[in-house]
Amino acid sequence: MKFTDGYWLLRKGLGVLHPRHVVDVEAGDGTLDVYASTAAVRERGDTLNRPLVTVHLDSPLEGVVAVTIEHHVGGVDRGPRFTLATQDVDAKVLLPQQTGAPYAELQTGPLLARVATEGPWSLEFELDGRVLTSSGARSVGLVSDEQGNSWVHERLTLGVREHVYGLGERFGTFAKNGQSVDIWNADGGTASEQAYKNVPFYLSDAGYGVFVDHPGEVSFEVGSEVVSATQFSVPGQRLRYLLIAGPTPKDVLRRYTALTGRPPRVPQWSYGLWLSTSFTTSYDEATVMSFIDGMAERDLPLSVFHFDCFWMRQFHWCDFVWDPATFPDPVGMLERLHERDLKVCVWINPYIAQRSHLFAEGKDLGYLVKRADGSVWQWDLWQAGMGLVDFTNPDAVAWYQGKLKVLLDQGVDCFKTDFGERIPTDVVWHDGSDPERMHNYYTHLYNEAVFDLLKAERGEGQAVLFARSATAGGQQFPVHWGGDCESSFAAMSESLRGGLSLASSGFGYWSHDIGGFEGTPDPAVFKRWLAFGLLSSHSRLHGSDSYRVPWAFDEEAVDVTRRFTHLKLQLMPYLAATGETAHTTGIPVMRPMFLEFPDDPGTAGVGTQYMLGDSLLVAPVMRADGEVDTYLPEGTWTSLLTGEQVVGPRWVHETHGFDSLPLYVRPGTVLATGERDDTPDRDLREGLVLRLFDLPDGHVSTCVVPDPTGTAPATIVVRRTGDRVELRAEAARGWSAAVGLGTPVRAEGDLLVLDWPSGD
Structure with missing residues (x-):
């Protein structure tokens, strides 16, 4: 949200207060409290009718400084709140009387926060003697308008050639400099400023990250209001953010995921190829088995079969009952699929249609979200008379999990947890949560409920979702996919940028619909996307209104699927080790170039290629004619497909057939592969x-x-x-x-x- 009209003026109808004069500092047990007047205090009379800004500094984790800026502190925090890990940190606090200098300091590990106690407002963050970023004279603002609304903002300086990444899954230019980003989950596809997965965390290649500890709407202006600063603001009277030290981007992600949670291990079978019925296509068991037989006949190893929405009856979503007209023997069918060594995924969402028998049950039990008058919140978007499960109610969670357990007992192995973004704000939650703050956080409770059930029923390391929505901490419930994209090369590039932004936000695994979701891709798009999809952490063939079996496009698509499916399965020892790294350190499987090569300025802003783990460079081809430009950092890189060697650093222009793409092995690599290429689950x-x-x-x-x-x-x-x-x-x-x-x-x-x- 922008508050200024150019550099000098405020926008009409707004007023702002800035901390100008530090009147006192107090040290606690590893904490520092700073009290700043919004005008100079020269005599006692200047303290009258004068607002005060309170800034509290503490360290929840070594190398992390939390800054809380408050105006009026008497408000009620109704939640929800992000669950953040804390440690006993030996944070050292020094006051001016101890240093003999006009500043107070808080030191946590290598990170130092220094507040000036004389002169204009100044808060600097130093790492090993180098200033990472700072808050200056007009950075902190208490903003109000004529209607009584209020906001708090902070601005942290951007250095020359500094780039900002992350903020969840974002589909525009990969480096966020110059962009306005609102953290507000929306079902907006992949071609706009809206996103399914919004995370109030950004990662700077200058050696730090910033996490805004607010589950509701957070507005970021990344060099887009004040060009030399990243501004972030929240509604209300209080803003809390955490400055997370590097020095490398990987170090920042390690600390950030230590705070917000790390990805768990996922089952090995999940790395294999997933095939879907697609969304609105017509299918029954015979159709499903024809697809599975067709894959086997063509030597296309398949690991998971997914049933999308219409495994249930239309207008009944979600009642978790197989459509008896289409699937009269679901238990027998699931057994037959398991006999083919396949795992089974089924589509669900957190909405209960009015025609579902669960609507009346949920209404009577009080498990659906209500309006202020006590009526069930409903609308007709998506499903007629749709209600929403209230996951703030523990009994509603257990009720919902019980319905899913029936499916697990039938033989279902995992769930695609779709939707979770269109969450209303004109409602009352069971636990009294603030509706504005619950809008983004709802997806966390939804995916947590499903993931916890799978973990309890299938065991540690065997739980996996295919989730669309998320916020901070959602990396604990993998896997996430990119959502509804068009079937075009432009959409392919959008999806990749979204995935790399999500990886920059602490998410360890990511997937996307091979070929795109909306419409039917032409064969060229589909074949190029196959190579990209099968060199992603997770790989799924899925679409909207057309089947996505490769032979529906052409025979060459079958060959391309075979080549890259077998290649991925050969790479399973390497991929599984990379997944273990994601689990133990928070470093993602698919990595933006800057994350792996932070000292190479040539990688800054590159969003058309990525590192798969630390050793394989993948540059998807996004043109029908096969032309592609790839940036290779320093060293002698070897094509895994041809053995050809190229020396970097430089950009390389190449032309590839549909059965190829730039896939380079990093110099100095010991690459673990396997002799088998028929299954990931071995x-x-x-x-x-x-x-x-x-x-x-x-x-x-x-x-x-x-x-x-x-x-x-x-x-x-x-x-x-x-x-x-x-x-x-x-x-x-x-x-x-x-x-x-x-x-x-x-x-x-x-x-x-x-x-x-x-x-x-």
Whole structure:
């Protein structure tokens, strides 16, 4: 939200107060309270009729400073609130009388917050002696209008060549500089400023991140109101934000996900190919089985089959009852699908249509969201007479989970948790939550309820969703997909930017509808999107009104699907290890280039390619003619598909057929692959193949491949000395290594040894 009219003036009807004169500072146990008058105080009389700004600093986690700015403190916080982890932090506070200098300080780990106690308002954040960002004379503002509305804003400076990323899933230009972003979940597709997944957190490549601890609407002006600052504002009298230290973007994400939650492990089978019935297509068991048979006949390994909305009767969504006219024997059908080694996903949402038998049940039990007069909130968007489950009511959560458990007992393995964005604000919640704050937070409660059920019923590491909406902390309930995009190359690029923005916001896994959702893609779009989709963390064939089996497009689409599905399954040891990294550190599987190469200015703002893990660079081709430009950072990069080597840093212009794309291996990589390419759900320690790429003399690294139980991973230490490479393994079974095809390997005791090619 913009408050100014240019640099000097306020917008009509607004007034603003800024902290101008610090009148007192107080130290607590690891806390600092600053009291600032909104005008200079030269004598006692100046304290009369004078508003005061209170700024409280504390440290919930090492390397994190929380700043709370308040005007009137007598308000009622009705919630909801983000659940943030805290630690006992040895935060050191120094006052001016201790330092002999005109400032007060709070130190937490490497991060220092310094407040000037004389002169204009100034709050600086330093990391190892370097100023990351600061709040200056007109940065903090208490804004009011003539109708009695109020806001609090903060502005943190932007440096020269500093770029801002994140703020959830956003589809515009990847670096957010120059953009206005409102954190407000909406069902708006992928082609506008609206987003399904809004996260009030941004990541700066200057070595820090900022999380605004407000679950309702937060307005960001990223160099779009004051060009040299990022402004964020919330309605009301209080603003709390957390400044999170780096120094690298990965360090920021580690700290941020330690605060808001890290992604759990997902089951190995979820990395395989998902096939959907699509949305409005006509289907029954015979149709489903024809798709599955067709995939098997064409050697297209399939892991999950998904039933979209019309597995239930029209106008009954959601009653969680299989349409008896279409699926007369759902339990038997699920058994037959499991006999094909397939997992089953079904579509759900949190809305209860009036015709559903659950509507009357939920109404009578008080489990549906109500209006102020006690009536059930309803409208006809999406489903006729639709109500909304009140997940702030623990009994309603248990009721909803009970309906889903019936499906799990029938044989369903996971759920696509669709919707959760169009949440009304003219309602009363069971727990008394503020409706404005609940709008974004509702999706968290919805996905949490479903994920917790799956975890309880299927076990730790076996729970997985296919979720569309989210806010901060939603990374704890994976996987999320990009939502409803068009079937075009432009939409393909929008989707990628959305996924990279979400990865910059702490989300470990991400997927999208291969070929796009709306309409039917032409074969060129579909085939190009296949390679992109099968080199994403999770891969799904899904659409709106057309089937997405590859042979519906052309035979070449079948070949492309086969090539990249087999490739992804061969990469499972590497992908599973990368997923384990997401779980333990918060670093996502799909990574923006700046995240992996923060010191390379050539990666700034690049939103057309990504790193899949730390070692594979993927540049989706977004043109029918196959032309693509790829940025390669420093070093000798090797095409995983052809073996061709290219030296960076530089942009490379290439032309690829439909069965290819720029897929480069980072220099110095030990890439764990597997001999099998038929299923992701296997013991990845069996048949390991390590491929070594441009290892420098003196290289030492450890390759870790998870095991199915998560307790006994294969660990392989790789060491190169001159022309000799030694590899020592623990818990690996039937493993081998190669620099290139045909490289001789010999056993020497408990080592595998190979000779590095001469001249390399």
